[in-house]
Amino acid sequence: MSKVIFITGGSSGIGRSVGEFLIEKGYRVYGTSRNPDKVFESKFPLVAVDVRNAESIKAAIAHVVAEAGTIDVLVNNAGVGITGPIEEIPAAEIQNHFEVNLFGPIEVMKAVLPQMRKQKRGLIINITSIAGYMGLPYRGIYSASKGALELITEALSMEVKGFGITITSVAPGDFATNIAAGRYHAPVISGSPYEVPYGNTLKEMDTHVDTGSNPLQMAEAIYAIMKDPNPNVHYKVGAFMQKFSIVLKRVLPDKLYEKMLMNHYKL
Template sequence: MSKVVLITGGSSGIGKAIGEYLQSKGFVVYGTSRNPSLYKDSKIPLVALDVTQPETITTCINSVLKETSKIDVLINNAGAGITGPIEEIPEEEMKRNFETNFFGPINVIKAILPSMRNHGSGLVINITSIAGYMGLPYRGIYSASKGALELITEAFRMELKAFNIDMVNVAPGDFATNIAAGRYHAPVKDNSPYKEQYGKSLDMMDAHVDEGNDPLEMAKSILKIINTRNPKIHYKVGAFMQKFSIVLKRILPDKVYEKLLMNHYKI
């Protein structure tokens, strides 16, 4: 019987690319969207789910299980970007980002674990970000939420070993998706002391996404992980220099690495 895969945030971008690719390889794939009716041309079935609304998580998982009796792989892909000077980002926007990028994935995992335990196996793939390995200027909240998900996966994995349930992180770099359009941007204020630096950094971040790799690269990496008997804990997918930046952070003195980031963002 084909493996059943549930992908949160499967209506566009990386999630859509992963879903369509896995379906073409014979997997039974379900994606999720806060409003599936907006994506009537979706090549994979979409189930309503908002990771910030626990009742929709339960309804979604129960609906898929009713049709398939199992979910072999959960891909926690739904997420949200956020940019701005930390001093100027409203607290409610910070909390909303953590609700989506951190608490949301945890709640989906918690809801799906009983069925995986009953089935005797399972794989959870958390899509994080290379930005989660470092505190990036004007992306600090995003870095923090994705970094938190990276760390909690390490703890979660050990707690799930006894149940034959595996969990991994996949940290993408910049990919050509619509994430820039959907993320929260703190406004560039005329009277802000960060106006010049933040404005330049925002233009650079948007350009990086526009020039990013094809999301199909992520989809192929996900397939390899699913087919790996004993997967690693952390994976990085993206341009060489973005992945290499994590290596540099490990080996360089903190202030040298900080200087490299500041030079890169021209601040």
């Protein structure tokens, strides 16, 4: 029987690319969307899930298990972007961001773990971000949520390994997806001390996404992890310099690395 793959955030972007790629490889794929009725021409079934709602997560997992009999692989992909000076981002937006990017993925893992433990097998792939390895200016909240999910992955990997369950993370760099359109942008406030530097950085970030890599690279990377009998805990996928920036953070003095980032963002 084909393995069953459950992808959160499967209606667009990386999630959709991964799902379509895995279908071509013969897997049985289920995706999630907050509004599946508004998604047209999906090549795999979409289940209604709001990752901020634990009950909707549990219901979706139960539906897939009842229909397919198992969930072999969870691709924990649902997430949103957020930008802005930390001083000016409303607290409600910060809280919502962590609900989607951190607490939601945790609840999805908690919902699927009992089934995987019953099966004595399972693979969970958490989609994080290269931004989670460093605090980026005007992306600090996003960096924090993705960095936290990296550490959750490390801890949970050790907690469930004895049950036959493997957990890993894949940190993408900039990919050409619609994440910028769905991202919360704190407004550039006229007269704010951040008006010029934040405005310039915002344009730079949108350019990076628009000229990003093909999401197919992420699909290929996830497929390779699924085929690996002993995957690593962390993977990075993206342009060479984006991945190399993580190495530089480990080896460079803090102030020098900070200066490098500020020069990159023209601050």
